[in-house]
Each structure stands twice: as structure tokens, then as C-alpha cells.
Amino acid sequence: MSIATLPAPPYYVVCFSSQRTEVEDGYGEIGAVMVDLAKQQPGFLGFESARRPDGFGIINSYWQDEESIRAWKAVVDHVEAQRRGRADWYSRYEIRVALVQRAYGFDGTHAKE
Template sequence: MRISSLPDPPYYMVSFTSQRTDVDDGYGEMGHAMTELASRQPGYLGFESARGADGFGILISYWKDEASIRAWKSVVDHVEAQRRGRKDWYSRYEIRVALVQRAYGFDFAKQ
């Protein structure tokens, strides 16, 4: 994974913090499919994710506006992924939506 290149704020981020179960049953394939599908949605800007060996993970997706986030939440294949997540893949998750008003960083390679 890499750090996403994003436009200057403002934009929105959706934080999906989760704890995995031991059930795999198509999890990786669904994750790849959702990443590809999300990237084709209007208003999508990028994502970053990490998952520890203990199953704890954080995925942050970035969006142009709240309307884009709501539209993504209702995409039929994404709705199915949500259903499977609650049924099989996650013992717990939290979703948080935030407006990014300021962003800055450091890149050693660009010094």
C-alpha cells in the first residue's frame, strides 16, 4: 500500500476501522473487487489501508463530497459486501465520516 496523492482540501474521508473474524471465504477477492469498483465511482479520490496480524484494520477512503459517499454506500455490489462483512468477516467495525479542512505532510525523497 502507498500513501494516496490527494487534491488540496476540502474533501471528505471515510474511516472504516474493523476487527476481522477467522472466516476468509472470499474476503480477499471481495476486497479487491470493492477497491476497483470504488475507484470508478464519481467523486472517489483514493484510499489507504493497513491490517495487523491480529486482524485489526483501518481503511480510509477519500471523496470529493458527501453526495459521493452516500452514492457509494448504496451501490448494489457494495451493499452485498456490507452484508457479507456483517455476516462473515467482521466481529466489529466503526465507520466515521469527516471533512478534511487542512492536510500537510513530509516526503524525504522530495527534499
């Protein structure tokens, strides 16, 4: 996964912090399907994720507005993935939704010599 290329703010970020269980049972496959499905949703802007070997991970998804976030939360296949997450894949998670008002960064691959 790479750093998402996003438009200038404002936009929203949904931060999903989680602790995985040891249950795999389709986790990777469903995760890939959810990313592909999210990319098809109106208002989707980008996605980033990272997971440590101990199972702690963070997934950031970026959205145009809160309406887009609410619509994504209600997509039937996503609702089923949420159910599976609570039943099998996560021992704990937190979701935080925030408005990004300012963003900046650094890209060392374009450094001047």
C-alpha cells in the first residue's frame, strides 16, 4: 500500500484502528474486496493502511463528505464485513471521523541536489 494521492482539503478521513485476532478465515480476501468496493463508491478519495506484526493496524479512508461516509457504512457487503470483523477478525477497534482542513507533506524522491 502506498500513500494516497488526495485533493486539496477540505475532505474527511475515517480512521479505523484495530487489534486483530488470530482468525484468518477470509480476512485478506474480504479486505481486498472491500477496498475495491469502496473505490466504486461516490465520494471515495483514497485509502491507506498499515499493520504491525502484533496485529495492531490502522486503516485511513478518505471521503468527499459525511454523506459519502454514511452511504459507505450502509453498503450491504460492507455491513456483512463489519459483522465478520466483530465476530472473528478483531478483538477491539475504534473508528474516528475527522474533517481534514489542512494537509502537507514531503516527497524525498523529488529532492533537489
